[in-house]
Amino acid sequence: xxxxxxxxxxxxxxxxxxxxxxxxxxxxxxxxxxxxxxxxxxxxxxxxxxxxxxxxxxxxxxxxxxxxxxxxxxxxxxxxxxxxxxxxxxxxxxxxxxxxxxxxxxxxxxxxxxxxxxxxxxxxxxxxxxxxxxxxxxxxxxxxxxxxxxxxxxxxxxxxxxxxxxxxxxxxxxxxxxxxxxxxxxxxxxxxxxxxxxxxxxxxxxxxxxxxxxxxxxxxxxxxxxxxxxxxxxxxxxxxxxxxxxxxxxxxxxxxxxxxxxxxxxxxxxxxxxxxxxxxxxxxxxxxxxxxxxxxxxxxxxxxxxxxxxxxxxxxxxxxxxxxxxxxxxxxxxxxxxxxxxxxxxxxxxxxxxxxxxxxxxxxxxxxxxxxxxx
Amino acid sequence: xxxxxxxxxxxxxxxxxxxxxxxxxxxxxxxxxxxxxxxxxxxxxxxxxxxxxxxxxxxxxxxxxxxxxxxxxxxxxxxxxxxxxxxxxxxxxxxxxxxxxxxxxxxxxxxxxxxxxxxxxxxxxxxxxxxxxxxxxxxxxxxxxxxxxxxxxxxxxxxxxxxxxxxxxxxxxxxxxxxxxxxxxxxxxxxxxxxxxxxxxxxxxxxxxxxxxxxxxxxxxxxxxxxxxxxxxxxxxxxxxxxxxxxxxxxxxxxxxxxxxxxxxxxxxxxxxxxxxxxxxxxxxxxxxxxxxxxxxxxxxxxxxxxxxxxxxxxxxxxxxxxxxxxxxxxxxxxxxxxxxxxxxxxxxxxxxxxxxxxxxxxxxxxxxxxxxxxxxxxxxx
Numbered sequence: 140x141x142x143x144x145x146x147x148x149x150x151x152x153x154x155x156x157x158x159x160x161x162x163x164x165x166x167x168x169x170x171x172x173x174x175x176x177x178x179x180x181x182x183x184x185x186x187x188x189x190x191x192x193x194x195x196x197x198x199x200x201x202x203x204x205x206x207x208x209x210x211x212x213x214x215x216x217x218x219x220x221x222x223x224x225x226x227x228x229x230x231x232x233x234x235x236x237x238x239x240x241x242x243x244x245x246x247x248x249x250x251x252x253x254x255x256x257x258x259x260x261x262x263x264x265x266x267x268x269x270x271x272x273x274x275x276x277x278x279x280x281x282x283x284x285x286x287x288x289x290x291x292x293x294x295x296x297x298x299x300x301x302x303x304x305x306x307x308x309x310x311x312x313x314x315x316x317x318x319x320x321x322x323x324x325x326x327x328x329x330x331x332x333x334x335x336x337x338x339x340x341x342x343x344x345x346x347x348x349x350x351x352x353x354x355x356x357x358x359x360x361x362x363x364x365x366x367x368x369x370x371x372x373x374x375x376x377x378x379x380x381x382x383x384x385x386x387x388x389x390x391x392x393x394x395x396x397x398x399x400x401x402x403x404x405x406x407x408x409x410x411x412x413x414x415x416x417x418x419x420x421x422x423x424x425x426x427x428x429x430x431x432x433x434x435x436x437x438x439x440x441x442x443x444x445x446x447x448x449x450x451x452x453x454x455x456x457x458x459x460x461x462x463x464x465x466x467x468x469x470x471x472x473x474x475x476x477x478x479x480x481x482x483x484x485x486x487x488x489x490x491x492x493x494x495x496x497x498x499x500x501x502x503x504x505x506x507x508x509x510x511x512x513x514x
Numbered sequence: 515x516x517x518x519x520x521x522x523x524x525x526x527x528x529x530x531x532x533x534x535x536x537x538x539x540x541x542x543x544x545x546x547x548x549x550x551x552x553x554x555x556x557x558x559x560x561x562x563x564x565x566x567x568x569x570x571x572x573x574x575x576x577x578x579x580x581x582x583x584x585x586x587x588x589x590x591x592x593x594x595x596x597x598x599x600x601x602x603x604x605x606x607x608x609x610x611x612x613x614x615x616x617x618x619x620x621x622x623x624x625x626x627x628x629x630x631x632x633x634x635x636x637x638x639x640x641x642x643x644x645x646x647x648x649x650x651x652x653x654x655x656x657x658x659x660x661x662x663x664x665x666x667x668x669x670x671x672x673x674x675x676x677x678x679x680x681x682x683x684x685x686x687x688x689x690x691x692x693x694x695x696x697x698x699x700x701x702x703x704x705x706x707x708x709x710x711x712x713x714x715x716x717x718x719x720x721x722x723x724x725x726x727x728x729x730x731x732x733x734x735x736x737x738x739x740x741x742x743x744x745x746x747x748x749x750x751x752x753x754x755x756x757x758x759x760x761x762x763x764x765x766x767x768x769x770x771x772x773x774x775x776x777x778x779x780x781x782x783x784x785x786x787x788x789x790x791x792x793x794x795x796x797x798x799x800x801x802x803x804x805x806x807x808x809x810x811x812x813x814x815x816x817x818x819x820x821x822x823x824x825x826x827x828x829x830x831x832x833x834x835x836x837x838x839x840x841x842x843x844x845x846x847x848x849x850x851x852x853x854x855x856x857x858x859x860x861x862x863x864x865x866x867x868x869x870x871x872x873x874x875x876x877x878x879x880x881x882x883x884x885x886x887x888x889x890x891x892x893x894x895x896x
Binding site: 159162163164165166167171172174175176226228229230231232440442462464465 | 545546547548549550551557558561562564565626629630631632633634635637639640642643644649653654658662738741742744745749750
């Protein structure tokens, strides 16, 4: 049991998680016994239990869960996400979802992906009163503390979730600059938060909504291009006295990689790359995709060895029949953190190379030659 | 009984091996909700039983009619029968909770039977149990050494735990005259025995290792022992102030109950009559079939009811446990039906019996092997 150093923890949590009390429940700590009495009394600050207090259907394939976490939840900055842990057929799965507020409560909106085990489960199997677990909030794609003069938000599909939190927080603060939201979807019917956004836009002169539907029912159409960008600039709200004509607004994008690339290119062309911020939920991995043997992969404690290829070590360990602890599979949650005793691996997110004995995250590590792991 | 696994026809052994393997793969493929629910339920029972038992031990003090060091609670509800009832119920309850934690929960989780759940609360790398041996250390000595080299003399240090003579092939020495005494001590202090097992104090004594070699593991074991004994024998008793000795005695009884029980179950797993041991040479380049065959010959089951199997951590299905150490143990009962059928088909022995008869043969062995071998030809190279 990790002793929490969270200064804003409630007094009873601090006492229950103190050294003396945990010593009385050695070796597992008091949290386990409190959880047996009431699952919400968990003391695990990394997997915070939360009741589902309401479920709202947003579109035919997306729902919003209203959540009531226990006292270890310390709030989040608009734009941040967390890992959501959910058990499906005995297995614990974790996925990243952006955090929102709805009716003053913590909320998470999840779109069912065609091949998404977890997102489909959330959309169809959860009930009010169920308990899920959350990691503390993370991510630095957030609304700046010092709000810029103007902001352009670009979202596609479920990429709206962090953007929505940022828009609502900015307007709630009484933001006087202009916010334009360029929002891509197939049609109005499958557009998450469309009602709330329309209401916000009509109630608030500082916020303009510019939906783009690929079914042709909107003024703009097609993928993001320079025309879309210029169109957003024509909204007078976006053009503050200081920035007009010479400067692009601070830009926040969340959506598929192609959208992020397209907006990023425009910002680069205009020489405003520093104003561009994007959130991707999938790591950018440049793997040739071949399965050429790169060396030997040894698993020390399970006494086995396989030949390794370009895939990440987690996949290769699983293919070899091991069951390493794993979570997000994208280098975020550190569940698969494991001691590498020998060899070099490349961090597939940052490109950094790790040599020799070091803890690595299996899910984002690609072997470079022979590697030995302590699992 | 010493034997080797190469006497059986290799083709037949391969066929036997693949049938056993198929039983395992079916169980692994079927893992899911049911297993998760089971281990969670067990853990919850353990947690609530622990809380209840400790409360019961403390509550007994309210009924204590006598003074201790001049202190008494002196309520007019005082009564000896109620005091003893709560105190003994608490001790026995705590003993049972420790047994559940060490056997059905801890032993099986640390084996990795629930790693597939991906939940750190049930993961072998994260779990630690309520006994003196650090879980991570035991994962090595037990999961790797004992389960890989089961009953191979000289490799499986579980044979006699480095202090007992449990196999006639172990060379007799006058110190083994105390075999029954050592066995009794090991039984009463089994938690300490297990904690020191992987430290290899016997290798230190025999000069195969230096103190420097054993110190890192010894330090881990002592630290874990301090944690567990500190909790049961200092912290909880201290909470009772002047009634310290009562709580200490109750907690110590719980530990001893757990020690006697786990020693008994574990010794019945590999030492009853009819269980085979093997030589290193006979196990070289073993096939999968031979490995399964050795696990079968080297283990013995205990028959009993469902509660008995849970309390034994399903080590009563020692044969299935050795064939399938990473399959959730609550499945052994149903798997044993198939395993027995396969054994019958291939004419292989399946050693099983009730606890009292298996245990009796274990103690007979402990006494018999205390004495030097009789009527056996002296080894030529002695």
